Amino acid sequence: MYGVVLAAGRGTRMRPLTDRRPKPLLPVGNRSLLEQVFEAAREVVDEFVVVTGYRGDAIRESIGESYRDRPVHYVEQAEALGTAHAVAQAEPVVDDDFLVLNGDVV
Template sequence: MKGVILAAGRGSRLGDATDALPKPLMPVAGRTCIDFAVEALLAVVDEVIVVTGYRAHLIEDHLAREWPDAPLRTVRNPQLEAGNLTSLGAARPLVGDAAFILTNADHLFPADMYVRHFAPMGDAIAIACERERPVLPDEMKVIEESGRLTAISKTLPKYDGAYIGTTAVPASLRAAYWQAFDRVHAERDLATASVEMVLHQLAPDLATAPRVCWLSGLKWFEVDTPEDLAIAREGLSA
């Protein structure tokens, strides 16, 4: 099992704060955003792959300094203005034929995320979702039927909850996942193509439709804006 952390974007919604630091290195509760993702994944994977881009050397230096003995590799995505599908594409050669968990550097999950909250062990692609709180307009919304994903988009007028940026792909469905990835890569504008579009491609076929895992009692934070950063800092310093 490998872990993939998408950490290539600038984080422009944070404003001037990212002139000096990329979003994954924003300080929160005595550490940085990306440290939360690395720690959680290392509990369940054999290797972590971090995709860097904007100010890549700063992230690479941080990881080498703070996680010197961890099974961790970095790869750069040179397409900084493209959607995050290209970041996953950059990691693909390092993932190889392994099962993997995909997540984002700006999602601050607890250390037991993949042990206690989202621990898919079956033969289905699984996605982490929530439905116990109000869904914000900019979130990735999902519709499920009998536990399977039927639609995922930020613009769904009706939905069952929100996807929180984490997908687990078992070895048995690795080929199907990458086939769907290739279709999205070929058919969509890479400037806006996202990893969520791969899930949408997989949904119509019952054999590959991702399983929606509704998480309960998970305390986590997403850092997109200065307000998000302030909330994360306050919530994690308590």
């Protein structure tokens, strides 16, 4: 099963913390929000697809091509057009059942 993780938002309500990094990379304990989401889903997800937007390069650099032996793919949502649009961006990668997760919620 795929885990489609939505991580494209700007996190404007978290300013100034999100001025230099995307909200999913904000630390919570010893991990980022995004890593907390990966951990929560890791037992049921075989591959992750992260939908990026704002500062997506920082997310790719932080997470890399895999997370604890689970492949991580990246797709970009160039324009913020809502949740359904963000999920649709994963279509070129996802070819089986999938779970949608918010990348900034623990």
